[in-house]
Amino acid sequence: MSFIAYFKNTRIYLFTFLIFLMLLTRGDHLLSSISLPDASFAIFLIGGMLLKKPKWFISLLTFSFVIDIATLSMNNTYQIPINLGYLGLLASYVIMWFFGLRIANTNSFLKFAVFGVIATLITFVISTQTYNLLSGAFPDITIKESIQTGWEYLPQSFIYTTSYLLAYWGIQSLFKGRFVSHKASVL
Numbered sequence: 001m002s003f004i005a006y007f008k009n010t011r012i013y014l015f016t017f018l019i020f021l022m023l024l025t026r027g028d029h030l031l032s033s034i035s036l037p038d039a040s041f042a043i044f045l046i047g048g049m050l051l052k053k054p055k056w057f058i059s060l061l062t063f064s065f066v067i068d069i070a071t072l073s074m075n076n077t078y079q080i081p082i083n084l085g086y087l088g089l090l091a092s093y094v095i096m097w098f099f100g101l102r103i104a105n106t107n108s109f110l111k112f113a114v115f116g117v118i119a120t121l122i123t124f125v126i127s128t129q130t131y132n133l134l135s136g137a138f139p140d141i142t143i144k145e146s147i148q149t150g151w152e153y154l155p156q157s158f159i160y161t162t163s164y165l166l167a168y169w170g171i172q173s174l175f176k177g178r179f180v181s182h183k184a185s186v187l
Contacts, residue, residue, distance in 0.1 A: 014050050018043050019063050026067050040064060041123055041157075042164035044093045045116060048100020057097050061090065085137070088130020092123035109169060116165045124157050 025039040047060050068082060099119035103112055132138055132146040141149070 037160035039164045041161045044096035045100040048097035049104045083135050085131040085135025088127045092127040120161045
């Protein structure tokens with residue numbers, strides 16, 4: 001198998017793995033009764049780092065939408081209704097992908113962590129505020145009230161997303177270390 005063919009297959013495997021993680025962690029779960037915290041923000045940042053091309057982003061975005069639609073059709077108490085407020089979630093995914101692209105080739109944990117934290121905070125604010133202002137869940141809410149609403153979810157959202165990002169960094173560091181040391185011993 002040529003290097004190019006191997007690399008193309010690797011991206012398909014990575015994409016499949018990210019979809020599987022999204023299925024395991026998204027809302028009311030389609031695959032299991034175990035409730036794992038949502039990893040969608042982290043998945044889009046990691047996708048931007050590893051997959052890079054817009055076709056992968058569009059595919060991942062499409063799958064996230066399909067997962068939400070399927071979950072809604074099976075459980076109408078699902079917490080993410082598809083409405084105008086959903087646009088903020090889509091914008092948040094774009095931002096996470098963009099930040100992933102910016103740190104795609106970094107070997108610096110500090111840069112990875114800083115970009116991950118900034119991206120997570122920005123996407124939380126955007127997704128929360130668009131939900132509050134545009135979803136219809138709070139019909140008479142003002143911008144000031146919207147800013148004051150939802151902050152109790154920040155610690156939980158921040159901890160979950162950064163935990164997934166830290167797990168990714170640790171796993172990829174182990175793999176890099178394993179393959180680098182293996183190559184060095186072969187030489």
